[in-house]
Amino acid sequence: MTVHFKQDEPVNSNRLDGMKQGVLGKPLPRIEGLAKVTGTASYAAEFPVENCAEGVLVTATITRGEVTSIDRESVLSMPGVIAVIDDEKLCTRAAQGTANEAPMQGPSQVCYWGQPIALVVAETFEQARDAAKHLAVEYRKEEGAPLDPSEVEPEEQEDETVHQGDLAHAMADAAHSVDVTYTTKGHASAAMEPHAAIAQWDGDKLTVHASLQMLNYNITELADALDMKEENIRLISRFVGGGFGSKLGISEEVVAAALAAKEVGRPVRVVQSRQQVFQTVMRRSETTQRLRLAADSDGKLIGFGHEALVSNLPGETFAEPVLQSSHFMYGGENRELMLNVARIHRMTAGSVRAPGEAVGMPALEGAMDVLAAKAGIDPVELRLRNIPEKDPEDGLPFSSHKLAECLKQGAEAFGWDKDQRKPRQRREGEWWIGTGMASAARVHNISEAKARVTLKTDGTALVETDMTDIGTGTYTILAQIAGEMLGLDPKRVLVELGDTRHPRGPGSGGSWGAASIGSAVYVACKAIREELATRIGTSEDKLELSEGKTATGESLTDLLEGKDLAREGHYEPGDIEDDYTASGFGAFFAEVRVNHYTGETRVERMLGAFGFGRVLNAKTARSQCIGGITWSIGVALTEALEFDPRDGHLVNCDLAEYHVPVHRDVPDLDVVLVEERDGAASPIQAKGIGELGMCGGAAAIANAIYNACGARLYDYPMTPDRVLAVMPD
Amino acid sequence: MRPFQYTRAPSLAEASNMTAGKDTLAIAGGTNLLDLMKLQVETPDQLADINRLGFAEIEDTDNGGLRLGALATNTETAVHPRVRSDYPVLSRAILAGATQQLRNKATNGGNLCQRTRCFYFTNIDQPCNKREPGSGCGAIDGIAKLHAILGTSDQCIATYPGDMAVALSALGATVHISGDKGERSVPVRDFHCLPGDTPWIENVLEPGEIITGIVLPAPVGGTQIYRKVRERSSYAFALVSVAAIIELTDGKFSRADLAFGGLAHKPWHDPRVGECLLGQPPSDALFDKAADILLENARGFGENDFKIPLTRRTLHAVLSQATEDAA
Incomplete structure (x- = not known):
C-alpha cells in the first residue's frame, strides 16, 4: 500500500520532536562504518x-x-x-x-x-x-577545435539573466563600489x-x-x-x-x-x-567571474552584479550554475546577473561537489571583503547589514534564514576580532598571520522519493529504497527516522539501499538525499502509525511508541497479530517550491599563516557555523560539514585541473598531481550547528548539508590571506606563485 | 602492464649480469617503477629483484662517517639515531618526501634512481624525448609549472623530483656502485646528469651496475636545514627545495654547503654559491649576491617563471633562519 504525500504547504507541526524514542539527531556512528573500515563492505x-x-x-x-x-x-x-x-x-x-x-x-x-x-x-x-x-x-x-574558453563567442544562459534597475548608474552613484574579476580553475x-x-x-x-x-x-x-x-x-x-x-x-x-x-x-x-x-568522467568548469558591488555610505548594497563565463563541450546542457545563490544572497535593487558558456573541446563539464556555489560563493564573498575594506566596515557587520528581507529578485519569502545567527554565533565561537581588520598586523618569524570570514549559502534542493517500511512480526523494521549512501550516513539517518517514528532502537531497523528492486528513491546528489528520502520514510512510518493507532483505538497524533511498546505497554509485535505491516511512502514536493526561496546558510571563519618568503599559505584553524534545518544525526552532520570545509581548503589553496593548451587533454590526472588537501593541510576544524526547523523545506524540516560546508569557505581563506599579508588575490587556488606575485615588500 | 619475467637475483654478480641487458631492470621497493610499468612508461621484459642481496645495513665507517645500505628503506634511514643527530638535513629531506607508506617501502638506492614526474613523461600518448627519443618535448610550451629553470636543454626541461638526493648533495655524499667491471664510487653531485641531447640518460649508472650504498662523510655539524616549498603541505613535489649546512664563526660564514631541488634535472649544487658566502657576515645584500650567482643562467618557460624569484626568496629565508639559529 502506497501513501502519497505531496507537499504544497509548510509542515510546522514538529511531529518528530514529539516522538518518544528520542534517537533522531543523536550522534550515532554510521551503521556501515565497521564493515567499511574492516574491508567487508563490497564495492x-x-x-x-x-x-x-x-x-x-x-x-x-x-x-x-x-x-x-x-x-x-x-x-x-x-x-x-x-x-x-x-x-x-x-x-x-x-x-x-x-x-x-x-x-x-x-x-x-x-x-x-x-x-x-x-x-x-x-x-x-x-x-x-x-x-x-x-x-x-x-x-x-x-x-x-577550440580549447580556450576566452577565445570563443560564448552562449548566454538566458534563464540566469537578470536585468533589474540600472547597475551602471548605481555604481556611479555609490559611496563605495567594487568591480573585480575572479577566476577559478577546474576541479575534479x-x-x-x-x-x-x-x-x-x-x-x-x-x-x-x-x-x-x-x-x-x-x-x-x-x-x-x-x-x-x-x-x-x-x-x-x-x-x-x-x-x-x-x-x-x-x-x-x-x-x-x-x-x-x-x-x-x-x-x-x-x-x-x-x-x-x-x-x-566530469570536470568542474573553470570560471571567470566579474563582481560589481555598489554600496551606500552605510555599506548597504544598492547595486549587485555577477557575470560568469564557464565552459562545456558542444551538446552538453549543463552549465556550472555559478550564480545560483547570488540571485538571493544579498540585497541591492539594481541587479545584473549573467551566465555564459563557452563551447570548447575539453572533457565534459558537469557536477562536481556543490556545483555553482562552490566557486560562485568564493568569488562573491571575496568581493564582499574588498567592499568591507573599502568602506571601513567590519566584514561580519557588512554582511549583517545586507541580509535581504525577502528574495531580492522574485520577492518570495525565505523558507528560513539563519545567516545572521550563523554570522553571530560563528564570530563568537571563533573569537572574531573586529579590531584586527588592518592587514599585516601580526607576524611570527617568516609568517604573516591573519583572519578572514565569508558567508555560506547553498540552495536547498528536494526531490520526489519512495521508500517502503515494513514493521515485522519479530519486532524489527525494514526500510527499503534504491537510494544510495555515498558515505554520507544515509543508512544511519534512515534507521534513526524510522526508529523515532516507530518507537524502535535504530539497531532494530534494517536499512536496505542501493538496489533497483526497491522503491525508487531520490538518489544522492545536490545534498537533497536526506531531506527527500527521509521524508518518504517519514510518510511511510506515519501511515504505519495510523494503522497501529486504529488497532488500539486512538489517533496517530496521540500514539506514543518507544522501545517497541505503546504508552500503555502493548508491544508492537502483539499489535501486528502475526502479520508484517508494510507501507510505501511516496513523497513529492508540490507547489511549495514556488512559494519560497529555500537555502542553507552559514558563515566561515579562518585563521591562516602566509610565509613572507615563499608565499605558502597554511590554514591554522577554521570554523563553520551552519543552519540547514533539522539535524538528523549530529555526528554525520558534523562530518559532512568538516568534509565540506576541507574541500573549501582545496578550492582556496591547492586544487586545479591543468589542461594542455594544444590538445586540451587533462594533464594532472592522478591523486599525486591533482592536489586535494591532505591531513597536514587540514587543521583544527570546528563546526557550530545552528539548528532550526524548516517546514517549508521538507516534511521532516531538514535541508541539505553536505555541499553547504564548502560554499564560500575558500573566500574566508582568501580574505585571511589579505588580512595576514596584504596580498589581495583574485585567482583561486592561491598557490605560492600567485601569492608572491602580489605580496607587498 | 606488459607481461614480464620476474626473477629474484641470487647474487649481486647475477643481478649485474641480468641488468647488463637493456631489457632487464632491477627492482627494489618498486614504488616508482611499478607505477611506470602500469602506465607502460617502463616496459622491461624482466625484473631482477635485488631485495634479498643484503646491503640493507646502516653502519659507521672507519673515518666517522656513515654508510647507508642501498636497500635500507627511506624510513629506516630517516629515523636512524645517527642520521638524526649527525645528518639532520638528510633525515628532514627524506621525511619531506612522499608519504609514510611509500617511505616504508622505498629504498635509498631506488630513491636516487626515481624518475621525473613530468606529465608528458608519464603519459605515453604524449611526446617526450626522455621516454621516446626524438618524439619532442611536450612540456616546453605545455604545462610546465613544476619544470626546471637551470641546466635545461631544448630536448627536455624535466626536474629530478627527489628530496633525499638534495640533502646528500649538500652533505657531499658518495654513491657506491657495483658492476661487472668491479666496484666504483661516484660523488652524489656527479651521479645525476643534465638532459643535454640525451635526456633519457638520467644518471651515470652503466648497464649492469647496481647501487650498493651511499657513504656520508664524517659529520660536520653546523645548522642543517631542509626547506621544501610546495603547494600542498605533504605528498607533493618541491616547487623548490634547499638543503643547507651552515656554520658561522665570529659572525661570519665558515661553512655554507647548499644544494637545491626542483630546479633542474639533477639536485643542483653550484659550489660558487656557498663560496661567495664564506668569510662574510650575513646580510641581505650577501644573500642576494648568492642568489645572483645561483640564478645567473636561470631560464623560465612561462609557467615556471615564478621559480626564479621563489628560489631567491627561499634562499633568503633559509640563510636568514640558519644564521639566526647559528647566532
Missing part, C-alpha cells in the same frame, strides 16, 4: 562473480575527429584477449546528473582527448590493459573509489553492480543507452566510495560492461583507471 568491482572477463576502455588520442578504423586483429592474437567492442551504443561521455536519458553515444566521433572509443575484453585485467594500449586505431583528425571530484561496473546477463535480464549515486535515474539512462526495458535491468550500488557528483549519471564503463557481457556471453567487469576517471 562495485569487488563482487565475486564467477567466470568474469575484464574490460579496459580504449581512449582517443586526438581532440576532435573521427575513428576511421580499429584493427581488432592487432590485439585479438594477444594472450587472453577475447573481444574488442566498438559498438555504436558505447557511451563517449558520462550522463549529467538527473539526465534520465543516455549520455552521448557513438564512439567513432571524437570530441575530446581521452574520450572512450572502444573496449578490449580479456581474461585478466592486465591482459586487457596491455591490449587496450596496443589497439591500432586510425583517425581522421579535425584541426582547430576525486572520489576514492574509481568508476567500476560488473555486468551479467541472464537471458534478456541484465544485472549490473556499479558505483553510482542515483539509481533511480541511472536505470533509465542505462535502459535508454541499451534500448531496453527498465524492468529487465537491475542495478546494485550498496556502497559507494565517494561520488562528489562524478557518479550522478551513468558513465562510460557501465554501458561498456553491459554491451561486452552480451557480446562475449559471460560477465564482464570494467574498472576505469585513475587516469581515465580524471580524463573521461
